[in-house]
Each structure stands twice: as C-alpha cells, then as structure tokens.
Amino acid sequence: MNTAARPSLPAHIDVFSPAVYADETRLHADLAHLRRHQPISWVDREPYRPFWLITRNEDVKLIGKNADIFINAPRLTLIPSAIEEATLARNGSRTGASRTLLDMDAPEHAQYREIAARWFIGSGLRKLTAHIETIAENFVQRMVTADGKCDFASDIAVWYPLEIIASLLGAPLEDAPFILRMTQALLASGDPELQQAGDYGASAFMEFSGYLGKMLAERQARPTDDLTSAIANATIGGQPIGMVEALSYVLLVITAGHDTTSGALAGGMLGFATHPGELAKLQADPGLMRNASNEICRWVSPVRHFLRTATEDFTLRDITIRAGESALMIYPSANRDEAVFDDPDVFRVDRNTSGHVAFGYGAHACIGRQLALLEMDALFSRLAPRLQSLELDGPPVPIASNFVGGYRKLPIRYTLR
Numbered sequence: 443m444n445t446a447a448r449p450s451l452p453a454h455i456d457v458f459s460p461a462v463y464a465d466e467t468r469l470h471a472d473l474a475h476l477r478r479h480q481p482i483s484w485v486d487r488e489p490y491r492p493f494w495l496i497t498r499n500e501d502v503k504l505i506g507k508n509a510d511i512f513i514n515a516p517r518l519t520l521i522p523s524a525i526e527e528a529t530l531a532r533n534g535s536r537t538g539a540s541r542t543l544l545d546m547d548a549p550e551h552a553q554y555r556e557i558a559a560r561w562f563i564g565s566g567l568r569k570l571t572a573h574i575e576t577i578a579e580n581f582v583q584r585m586v587t588a589d590g591k592c593d594f595a596s597d598i599a600v601w602y603p604l605e606i607i608a609s610l611l612g613a614p615l616e617d618a619p620f621i622l623r624m625t626q627a628l629l630a631s632g633d634p635e636l637q638q639a640g641d642y643g644a645s646a647f648m649e650f651s652g653y654l655g656k657m658l659a660e661r662q663a664r665p666t667d668d669l670t671s672a673i674a675n676a677t678i679g680g681q682p683i684g685m686v687e688a689l690s691y692v693l694l695v696i697t698a699g700h701d702t703t704s705g706a707l708a709g710g711m712l713g714f715a716t717h718p719g720e721l722a723k724l725q726a727d728p729g730l731m732r733n734a735s736n737e738i739c740r741w742v743s744p745v746r747h748f749l750r751t752a753t754e755d756f757t758l759r760d761i762t763i764r765a766g767e768s769a770l771m772i773y774p775s776a777n778r779d780e781a782v783f784d785d786p787d788v789f790r791v792d793r794n795t796s797g798h799v800a801f802g803y804g805a806h807a808c809i810g811r812q813l814a815l816l817e818m819d820a821l822f823s824r825l826a827p828r829l830q831s832l833e834l835d836g837p838p839v840p841i842a843s844n845f846v847g848g849y850r851k852l853p854i855r856y857t858l859r
C-alpha cells in the first residue's frame with residue numbers, strides 16, 4: 443500500500459453508530475475483523491464528518507502518546523455534522539460552550555489538570571477510602587434487603603458511584619436523580635430511551651449549567667472543603683479561573699465521575715453472572731480484586747471512543763493521516779486486541795491486564811482511574827465472598843451509546859450468605 447492509500451470502511455460494517463452498541467456480539471465480531479484485515483479505515487458516512495477509524499491497541503496508544511501532534515480541541519467525540527453546525531452557529535465553536543480538560547491541549551491542559559489531579563491520587567484518595575467503603579457497605583445492604591432479586595444496573599450501579607462523586611463535589615444527595623438525568627442526556631446522547639430531547643444534550647447542558655453555576659457561585663462566596671470549592675477558587679497563572687472553565691470542570695468531573703464507573707460495575711456483574719468460574723476464583727483468592735477490577739474495565743470498556751485531530755501529516759503503519767483529519771480511537775477494540783490479550787473476548791479475572799486502554803492513554807489519561815478502581819474494589823470485594831449464587835434474571839439491556847456505555851437493565855437473582 444502506498445502512503446496515499448485511503449482504505450474505506452467496507453459498506454456493510456458499522457462500528458461507530460450508537461445503535462450498533464446495543465448488539466455487542468456483532469460489534470466485537472466486526473471490530474475483530476477490522477483489526478485483522480483493515481486496522482485503519484477511512485470513514486466518510488452520514489451523519490458524521492469524515493474520520494479515520496483506529497482499531498488496534500498499539501495505534502491507539504501511539505496517537506494518545508503523540509498529544510503534540512494529535513490534539514483534542516477541534517473535535518472530541520462523534521457528533522452528527524448538522525448538530526455540530528448548529529452548535530457552531532450558536533456558540534462560535536463546534537464543540538459547544540464548554541471548555542473542559544478534555545477540550546484543552548498543551549500547555550494550558552496541564553495547568554488545569556493540576557487543580558483536581560491531587561484529589562484522585564495518593565493522600566487525596568486515601569482520605570476518601572473510608573467514606574467509599576461505608577457507601578459500598580450501604581449498597582451491599584440494599585442488595586440484602588432487596589431479597590435476592592434486583593436490577594443491578596438501575597438499582598445499584600448507577601447510584602453508588604453517583605453518591606460518591608456528589609459527596610466529593612458537595613452536591614446534595616437528594617439531587618442525585620436530577621444529576622443522573624442530566625448526565626445520561628449528555629453522555630448517552632444516542633440512546634433514545636435516555637435522551638428524549640433529540641438535541642445531543644444541548645438542552646440538558648443549559649439546565650445543568652444553571653445548577654452547577656449556582657453551586658460554584660455559592661462556593662466562591664463561602665468555600666468549604668469540597669472539590670467544587672477547590673475549582674471555584676483555583677487560579678491559573680495567578681489569575682482566578684474563568685467561569686466557563688470552572689463550570690466545564692465541575693460538569694466534566696460530575697458526569698465522567700459516575701456514568702463510566704456505573705457502566706463498569708454493571709458490566710462486571712454481568713461478567714460474574716455469565717462466568718461463574720471467575721467469581722469462584724475471586725472468592726478463593728481475594729487478592730485478585732484489583733486485577734479483577736482492571737479486567738472488568740478492559741472487558742467492558744465503558745468509554746467507547748475519543749477523537750483526536752492531526753496538526754501535521756502523520757504516517758501510521760503505511761497510511762498518512764493528513765493535517766486537519768481526525769482519528770477515532772475505539773477503546774473496546776483496542777482492549778480486545780489479540781496482539782495484546784490472549785482470548786480477548788473471554789472475561790478472566792486472573793489474566794494479565796496490563797496494556798488495556800479503558801482509561802485512555804497519554805496526556806489526557808483518566809484523572810479518576812484510581813478512584814474508579816477503588817470504588818469497584820470496595821463493592822465487589824464485599825459482595826463476592828457473600829454471593830452464594832448469582833444468575834441473570836432476564837436479558838441485559840445495553841445502552842445504545844457510541845460514547846459512554848453500560849447497561850440500562852441488568853436483572854439478577856442471587857443468594858447472599
């Protein structure tokens with residue numbers, strides 16, 4: 443193949459529209475086919491602007507690592523071009539009125555990242571541990587009182603991480619249902635069940651901004667010890683943080699901080715319910731817990747994609763991605779790349795999980811990775827030893843989202859000791 447080659451995605455394959463994420467078997471078969479036969483494809487298909495589709499683990503990492511060449515600001519996620527144009531007309535930018543960490547590039551990205559980073563590592567995280575364990579125990583108790591039957595996705599997985607991130611940010615617990623509704627409208631914007639306005643989250647964004655803006659103003663006037671206060675009163679280069687940036691920051695942390703983890707938790711429970719031998723391994727060796735949490739993230743890949751845009755021509759394998767073109771990194775594909783993981787479709791809590799990119803790779807790699815893993819450890823390490831039996835009590839219903847995914851329904855039947 444010469445460097446001008448531009449292999450098009452075969453017309454019968456779609457691995458990027460929201461609807462295809464509701465059929466995981468087919469999705470993974472198509473992704474495996476692409477990894478093997480055409481790891482990089484040019485996609486020029488309605489309703490999106492064209493992009494390169496990147497399926498292999500090594501290539502996703504290469505793009506993530508070269509953040510000086512592949513930048514975030516121009517285009518972050520797949521949005522129908524008509525919506526991008528409407529956003530451009532309204533806000534002067536295709537990505538909308540917000541400027542989150544994910545919309546920023548060097549050098550300002552690192553300055554902003556610094557504001558919250560310490561809350562999610564080392565001593566910042568250790569301070570949260572006891573609180574997380576208490577909340578995890580409360581959710582296990584909820585399962586005890588549910589009497590052997592629940593919808594793990596909608597009864598447990600969505601609420602547990604939401605309660606943790608809300609308390610970290612200082613949002614009242616009674617606002618959790620509102621926060622959940624806003625987050626689902628923003629992140630699962632392709633699923634008609636979760637996003638009824640049909641505007642890719644635009645109206646939810648306005649409503650949520652009003653709510654978060656009020657919280658930020660209160661914390662500027664009367665700071666407390668929560669993360670919202672730290673963001674509201676942060677300085678960048680000696681100047682107070684701008685209101686748009688502060689609002690975008692809280693918006694990103696509150697949304698990314700729970701929906702992703704909910705997806706991982708529900709997917710993990712599905713993994714245990716459909717692979718009883720894996721639950722038995724964890725019960726026999728609790729020391730596997732952290733590895734199991736990483737395996738859940740690899741196997742589920744709750745974040746489906748991010749886009750980067752090349753600032754200069756870049757040759758990947760024997761294909762040239764031209765300056766100005768975008769590359770779509772498909773994490774569920776990179777996480778099941780047979781070049782890195784043996785039997786990649788199999789959920790195995792004792793496999794070597796290193797190399798998974800569920801939390802991204804490079805400068806923008808997830809700030810909440812350790813928090814998410816801690817939350818998963820806290821819940822499953824309490825549940826696993828008590829689960830005497832576990833089975834599905836109906837078909838799981840995946841969220842039809844090409845951005846952040848998970849399960850809308852995961853009915854289970856169980857007995858706890």
Ligand code: HEM
Pocket residue numbers: 506543544545555562694695698699700702703706739743744745748799800801802803804805806807808809810811813814
């Ligand atoms: C299983 C749970 C989670 C998954 C799978 C996940 C995944 C990701 C991914 C793929 C990225 C983008 C990385 C990249 O572009 O290279 C990201 C970024 C981010 N995540 Fe998470 N995440 C999870 C939990 C959390 C939690 C609990 C928080 C709480 C604060 C969080 C906050 C963020 C933030 C603020 C960013 C932007 C970082 C930056 O641009 O510098 N995430 N996450």
